[in-house]
Amino acid sequence: MIPGIDDTHNPARTSWVPGAEGHPDFPVQNLPLGIFSTPGGPRRAGVAIGDSVLDLPLIAALLPRAAAACLSTPTLNALFALPAADRVALRRRLSELLSDESHRAAVEPALLPVASCTLHLPCAIGDYTDFYVGIHHANNIGRQFRPDNPLLPNYKWVPIGYHGRASSVQPSGVPVVRPNGQRKAPDADAPAFGPSARLDYELELGVWVGRGNDLGTPIPIGEAGEHVAGFCLLNDWSARDFQAWEYQPLGPFLAKNFHTSVSPWVVTAEAMAPFRVAQPPRPEGDPHPLPYLWDEADQARGALSIELEVQLETAAMREAGLPPVTLSRGSATNMYWTVAQIVTHHASNGCNLAPGDLLGTGTLSAPEREGFGSLMEITRGGAEPLSLPTGETRRFLEDGDTLTLRGTARADGRVPIGLGACTATILPARA
Amino acid sequence: MIPGIDDTHNPARTSWVPGAEGHPDFPVQNLPLGIFSTPGGPRRAGVAIGDSVLDLPLIAALLPRAAAACLSTPTLNALFALPAADRVALRRRLSELLSDESHRAAVEPALLPVASCTLHLPCAIGDYTDFYVGIHHANNIGRQFRPDNPLLPNYKWVPIGYHGRASSVQPSGVPVVRPNGQRKAPDADAPAFGPSARLDYELELGVWVGRGNDLGTPIPIGEAGEHVAGFCLLNDWSARDFQAWEYQPLGPFLAKNFHTSVSPWVVTAEAMAPFRVAQPPRPEGDPHPLPYLWDEADQARGALSIELEVQLETAAMREAGLPPVTLSRGSATNMYWTVAQIVTHHASNGCNLAPGDLLGTGTLSAPEREGFGSLMEITRGGAEPLSLPTGETRRFLEDGDTLTLRGTARADGRVPIGLGACTATILPARA
Numbered sequence: 048m049i050p051g052i053d054d055t056h057n058p059a060r061t062s063w064v065p066g067a068e069g070h071p072d073f074p075v076q077n078l079p080l081g082i083f084s085t086p087g088g089p090r091r092a093g094v095a096i097g098d099s100v101l102d103l104p105l106i107a108a109l110l111p112r113a114a115a116a117c118l119s120t121p122t123l124n125a126l127f128a129l130p131a132a133d134r135v136a137l138r139r140r141l142s143e144l145l146s147d148e149s150h151r152a153a154v155e156p157a158l159l160p161v162a163s164c165t166l167h168l169p170c171a172i173g174d175y176t177d178f179y180v181g182i183h184h185a186n187n188i189g190r191q192f193r194p195d196n197p198l199l200p201n202y203k204w205v206p207i208g209y210h211g212r213a214s215s216v217q218p219s220g221v222p223v224v225r226p227n228g229q230r231k232a233p234d235a236d237a238p239a240f241g242p243s244a245r246l247d248y249e250l251e252l253g254v255w256v257g258r259g260n261d262l263g264t265p266i267p268i269g270e271a272g273e274h275v276a277g278f279c280l281l282n283d284w285s286a287r288d289f290q291a292w293e294y295q296p297l298g299p300f301l302a303k304n305f306h307t308s309v310s311p312w313v314v315t316a317e318a319m320a321p322f323r324v325a326q327p328p329r330p331e332g333d334p335h336p337l338p339y340l341w342d343e344a345d346q347a348r349g350a351l352s353i354e355l356e357v358q359l360e361t362a363a364m365r366e367a368g369l370p371p372v373t374l375s376r377g378s379a380t381n382m383y384w385t386v387a388q389i390v391t392h393h394a395s396n397g398c399n400l401a402p403g404d405l406l407g408t409g410t411l412s413a414p415e416r417e418g419f420g421s422l423m424e425i426t427r428g429g430a431e432p433l434s435l436p437t438g439e440t441r442r443f444l445e446d447g448d449t450l451t452l453r454g455t456a457r458a459d460g461r462v463p464i465g466l467g468a469c470t471a472t473i474l475p476a477r478a
Numbered sequence: 479m480i481p482g483i484d485d486t487h488n489p490a491r492t493s494w495v496p497g498a499e500g501h502p503d504f505p506v507q508n509l510p511l512g513i514f515s516t517p518g519g520p521r522r523a524g525v526a527i528g529d530s531v532l533d534l535p536l537i538a539a540l541l542p543r544a545a546a547a548c549l550s551t552p553t554l555n556a557l558f559a560l561p562a563a564d565r566v567a568l569r570r571r572l573s574e575l576l577s578d579e580s581h582r583a584a585v586e587p588a589l590l591p592v593a594s595c596t597l598h599l600p601c602a603i604g605d606y607t608d609f610y611v612g613i614h615h616a617n618n619i620g621r622q623f624r625p626d627n628p629l630l631p632n633y634k635w636v637p638i639g640y641h642g643r644a645s646s647v648q649p650s651g652v653p654v655v656r657p658n659g660q661r662k663a664p665d666a667d668a669p670a671f672g673p674s675a676r677l678d679y680e681l682e683l684g685v686w687v688g689r690g691n692d693l694g695t696p697i698p699i700g701e702a703g704e705h706v707a708g709f710c711l712l713n714d715w716s717a718r719d720f721q722a723w724e725y726q727p728l729g730p731f732l733a734k735n736f737h738t739s740v741s742p743w744v745v746t747a748e749a750m751a752p753f754r755v756a757q758p759p760r761p762e763g764d765p766h767p768l769p770y771l772w773d774e775a776d777q778a779r780g781a782l783s784i785e786l787e788v789q790l791e792t793a794a795m796r797e798a799g800l801p802p803v804t805l806s807r808g809s810a811t812n813m814y815w816t817v818a819q820i821v822t823h824h825a826s827n828g829c830n831l832a833p834g835d836l837l838g839t840g841t842l843s844a845p846e847r848e849g850f851g852s853l854m855e856i857t858r859g860g861a862e863p864l865s866l867p868t869g870e871t872r873r874f875l876e877d878g879d880t881l882t883l884r885g886t887a888r889a890d891g892r893v894p895i896g897l898g899a900c901t902a903t904i905l906p907a908r909a
Contacts (some may be wrong), residue, residue: 174645179728189727199726204669205660209728210641210735214605214830215693224694226827229636229768238635240768240826262646262737263655263908289827295630296620297610297640298729304641305827306693337660337671395671396657396720396736397908399645477694477828 049272049348049387050131050317055142058462062145064158067097071455072312072465078141079312079467080123080277083164090121090167093159095312095467096145100164105157109144111136123169123313127257127276128402131316134257134276138317166311168218169279170255170403175216175307176393177251177283177407178208182383184249184410187424203333206340206384206392208409211283212304216405218311219469223284225446225476226305230288242476243286245429246444249410250357250420250452252379253281253309254386256404257316263397268342271387274400277313278351280452280469281407284308287423287443309405310452310469318464322456323348326385339395340388349385353456353466354378355411357420362447363437371451372435374425377418379454381411446475480703480779480818481562481748486573489893493576495589498528502886503743503896509572510743510898511554511708514595521552521598524590526743526898527576531595536588540575542567554600554744558688558707559833562747565688565707569748597742599649600710601686601834606647606738607824608682608714608838609639613814615841618855634764637771637815637823639840642714643735647836649742650900654715656877656907657736661719673907674717676860677875680841681788681851681883683810684712684740685817687835688747694828699773702818705831708744709782711883711900712838715739718854718874740836741883741900749895753887754779757816770826771819780816784887784897785809786842788851793878794868802882803866805856808849810885812842877906 054060055076061068062075073079073095083093083100092103107115114137117125126134144150179185182202189197201207225246231238257276260266266274283303290302326349335341342349355378360371384392389408394400410420419425422443426432429442444450450473454466485491486507492499493506504510504526514524514531523534538546545568548556557565575581610616613633620628632638656677662669688707691697697705714734721733757780766772773780786809791802815823820839825831843851850856853874857863860873875881881904885897 174643201662201669201723201726204662205724207724207728207731209731210643212605212641212829213644214832214835217693224828227696228827231632231635237765238632238768240770262648265658265908286827292632293636293638294727294729295632296725296729297638298725298727300638300640301823301827301829304829334668337669339671392732396659396717396732397655398643398732398735401645404645477696 076462077464082167099158102157124403172213173401175211175213175405177211179409180384181411184412216307228289245287249283251281252408253279254406259401262399266394268391271390277315280310282308345387351379358451360449377413507893508895513598530589533588555834603644604832606642606644606836608642610840611815612842615843647738659720676718680714682712683839684710685837690832693830697825699822702821708746711741713739743898776818782810789882791880808844
């Protein structure tokens with residue numbers, strides 16, 4: 048079941064919180080959940096509203112009982128384990144508390160400036176799985192390896208995915224240390240070990256799993272929506288040189304598992320309801336998905352109308368006071384499989400998902416260069432370097448570069464809501 | 479640093495616990511750690527001795543303080559996070575308590591028959607990584623796909639590994655539900671979804687990570703031994719039909735993540751000290767490993783002299799009262815890379831390992847058919863079915879089959895110690 052639209056999404060609804068109205072990411076129609084701390088304080092659950100964070104344990108007495116009972120832990124896992132109806136009840140109550148002036152006196156003392164908070168991972172991630180559903184990315188990358196046959200025969204049947212590393216998923220802001228590793232130049236006799244010379248980003252959407260399933264019990268596609276708690280931005284940092292050398296036959300490993308960044312706020316499935324659109328029809332001639340992956344309601348509302356943007360700021364740009372440059376603009380509708388299809392496929396063999404698990408969509412590239420989601424695509428593997436306003440060029444990321452992902456859900460007649468920034472700066476490799 | 483041999487390994491040492499002496503797996507020279515419960519009781523730490531389990535929280539007052547402080551949780555993660563020296567101190571004290579008759583009165587009340595205990599996973603597994611260091615297995619499988627070129631060019635340079643699914647790792651005894659999934663017959667136009675027709679096992683050694691490392695901080699090979707808490711048996715159940723269809727380009731996913739079995743007892747790195755032998759020299763012409771993977775001390779003592787055995791019992795054999803048949807006998811010395819090389823490679827890019835993480839070695843096949851570690855190898859992909867004493871044949875596993883892995887460490891002049899059984903029965907697929 049996909050969440051519906053209710054009065055919490057009403058564009059006429061405003062908040063008494065200063066700065067919430069017109070906020071690019073966090074108006075009262077969003078109400079994303081996260082985990083934050085203040086100096087000397089514990090990690091605890093919060094809600095982003097404008098440039099403030101609402102300290103949920105402080106107002107637990109005002110919240111629905113099921114959700115309030117989950118606020119004694121430093122993660123959102125327990126909250127995500129609740130039935131979706133409890134998350135809906137929490138959202139309605141939060142919307143009321145933050146909209147209705149009559150609650151201001153009780154709630155305002157629990158608001159903190161976000162600048163005074165440290166944002167953490169929202170969940171203890173049990174397992175992190177990365178998919179590959181950005182078909183234009185798969186095409187672009189495949190073409191660099193196999194010009195005549197970029198997509199493998201399974202791509203249009205199987206939502207391709209693989210397991211990533213949960214321990215190295217980090218919240219936005221944690222710097223990325225350039226990894227060391229093995230890479231082999233095509234003309235070299237032997238590989239060498241050292242810092243990656245082809246460090247790249249990948250623009251992805253992250254999906255936070257809500258309610259889990261028992262081992263051996265699949266999730267029917269009609270129920271997949273109930274297992275999705277919310278969304279974030281995800282940067283699947285990639286060392287392309289390590290990847291090319293190590294990935295056969297068992298897939299990417301050290302090329303990816305040194306760091307994955309996520310935006311810290313979980314934009315709930317409920318908040319995203321007005322931004323669901325029809326899944327784009329498959330191109331003529333593509334196979335019809337197998338029955339376990341097919342649901343008419345999912346096709347009608349399974350895609351997400353989220354605009355995605357990637358910005359780069361180099362150290363030289365920072366010094367010169369130049370603004371970041373936009374590397375790409377794309378859309379989350381460039382997914383060949385829906386989120387429900389990903390979830391159902393993942394559990395189709397009985398694999399057990401758990402609350403707080405993280406799924407990545409894979410790189411979401413648009414068909415055209417302006418919307419490519421990685422430097423590997425934008426510079427065609429480094430063959431066509433980017434020119435920057437400082438006179439610098441980039442084939443891949445350099446030390447000191449700051450990369451920022453942004454995403455904004457938009458729909459006619461709706462107040463846009465944002466995912467918040469997913470950003471990190473590259474630090475030099477350690478000796 | 480690799481642990482040394484001390485008086486806890488003395489073959490003259492005996493235990494006052496009835497049944498410990500001469501026990502094939504758990505004499506007083508072993509002292510493996512695990513997590514168990516009794517009906518109505520909490521999960522708690524125990525030690526296997528003979529056919530008994532020593533309830534550690536019950537004797538916490540008799541144990542070294544650092545270890546005793548870790549016994550209030552239902553997992554061994556905290557214990558594994560301690561410096562190896564604390565694990566050594568625990569081992570010495572346990573050996574004393576269980577050998578010296580003077581401690582019997584204080585300790586005996588904390589002994590439970592293992593038959594009255596349920597054994598659980600020893601750790602909350604943060605991440606599970608599976609490697610591919612059984613070179614004969616890699617050769618055998620590679621030959622089925624690429625007869626002239628079974629090993630890919632990276633194999634002798636890179637300890638190949640990939641991330642597996644932590645949530646579906648189960649202790650020995652939990653039945654395996656035959657998974658459903660997509661598979662495509664070579665001559666079919668389209669894939670079909672249904673129960674795996676090529677369900678297989680993989681004989682592996684499991685490595686439990688002890689002390690972790692910080693993100694961005696590699697583990698030098700000379701220190702890798704300090705990060706290994708102990709060993710178990712691991713069965714990497716595999717649906718070969720799903721695997722063949724899904725694995726390109728990102729590696730195995732649903733073919734593996736429906737279930738992984740481990741033996742429940744952790745045979746500590748300390749217990750294994752007398753069974754460490756020189757890593758077999760690389761065949762003439764193989765490249766020398768890169769410096770970050772090379773350590774003379776590791777080469778001298780980095781291999782494990784563990785005999786491995788796989789047994790199959792079908793439902794018909796059980797009904798007829800026939801004993802299980804042995805499918806293979808091999809050795810853990812058939813690893814192309816040592817455990818230290820695996821650990822160091824894994825962290826070489828800064829990837830952070832954590833206490834309680836699980837590493838699989840990959841299938842450990844011997845060079846000859848009698849020691850092949852999977853049915854895929856034994857029956858050559860199903861082309862040469864096995865004949866069983868009941869008149870049955872097996873190309874792959876059938877519903878009702880019980881598969882058991884065993885491992886025994888042996889060395890001249892030493893009391894052999896076992897890893898305990900890793901067993902599971904195949905249940906039919908769910909509709």
